[in-house]
Amino acid sequence: MTLIPAPETVAPTPAMPSDWRDLFALTKPRVMTLVVFTALCGLIAAPGGIHPILGFTAILCIAVGAGAAGALNQWYEADIDAKMKRTASRPLPGGRVSRESALHFGVGLSFFSVILMGVATNVLAAAILAFSIFFYAVVYTMWLKPRTAQNIVIGGAAGAFPPLIGWAAVTGDVTVMPALLFAIIFLWTPPHFWALSLFVKIDYEKANIPMLPVVAGIASTRRHILLYTLPMVAAAIAPWPLGFAGPIYGATSVALNAVFLYFALRVAMSRTTEPKDMKAEKKLFGFSILYLFVLYAALVADRLVPLA
Structure with a gap:
């Protein structure tokens, strides 16, 4: 793998005092x-x-x-x-x-x-x-x-x-359940980050970064968000029917994924092109963060709260 050298294109900014x-x-x-x-x-x-x-x-x-x-x-x-x-x-x-x-x-x-x-x-x-x-x-x-x-598709592994x-x-060791925990975040990252990239597309254009909205356009990015949401939903619900998680996680996961899929559908159907008007994308991005926190919290609750 050939690595490109660290960019040196910006003139050094005068040093200012720094702290912790x-x-x-x-x-x-x-x-x-x-x-x-x-x-x-x-x-x-x-x-x-x-x-x-x-x-x-x-x-x-x-x-x-x-x-x-x-x-x-x-x-x-x-x-x-x-x-x-x-x-x-x-x-x-x-x-x-x-x-x-x-x-x-x-x-x-x-x-x-x-x-x-x-x-x-x-x-x-x-x-x-x-x-x-x-x-x-x-x-x-x-x-x-x-x-x-x-x-962001391949790079999503870093956060997983x-x-x-x-x-x-x-x-x-690493078994099926931690592999599923990895897969959930890996598949969650593209729709989460693409939702953000849609309303900050101008920034990526200025920086010449080939994010999906810049390269493939807004409509294609919206379709990709929906397409990647589907396997994410499957991976997120899977621990319950496979017996790795109980009813607390199962019920929470089904509810969260239904809402996520609803927001992804709204994004896919949106036709707005101005960042300030991209309400569906901003709602999906905001919810996607809450989604991951609550989903993983439900996993812990399932482990710590025994049900008869």
Whole structure:
């Protein structure tokens, strides 16, 4: 695999004083919230148990690893972020953190998280964590994102690893259920992210990123959202009939997926082209975040609340 060098097209922004908040912003804390939550759900739902201190350490390592990937992503995409309205205020394009500092920060966090995970839990969990950082920072950020409209389809795997890692930290293995937890997020990512990309399409055009709305158009993206929602619904409901989850998860999953499918249908039928008028897309994007939180919370409730 040939990697392209880190872009150097934007003139350096005069350095401004930075503090811990700028370094914290490099970790993409909003994204990390979902990462930590799904990882914790995978850890709690796993059979058996783990000592609370080791469990906390595992979740900490996953959070730090996700932060490392976010920092490396921002190091590499500093010039792209400077061109996009929603990312122009990040620490690197804002001149508050140097690219060299961001690179060192990301690499340092990567090694720390992987080594500590291996020491605290097991080699498999550490290996998956290491691969997830590599996948997001190199495969997705450097290779897929600037080259193909399918970037978010394949790259969705990066965000799907946390529950798998949480499960592996407890059990030391990967079976059908954690694979389904991975598949749910992997299939959820395209409709979730494409809904966002529809109403920020102009940003991606300015940055010359081949996101699906830019390459294939708005109508095609809307059809793709609906098409990818169907296998996501199947994967999300599957743990219940397969016997891996109980009625709490089953009922919650059916209800959530019915609403998600309804919003996806509304997006598919929408004909608006102005971002400010894309209400269906914005509702789907907002609901998709709530969807994942509630779905994984139901999985934990199913594990912790015994029903007669």
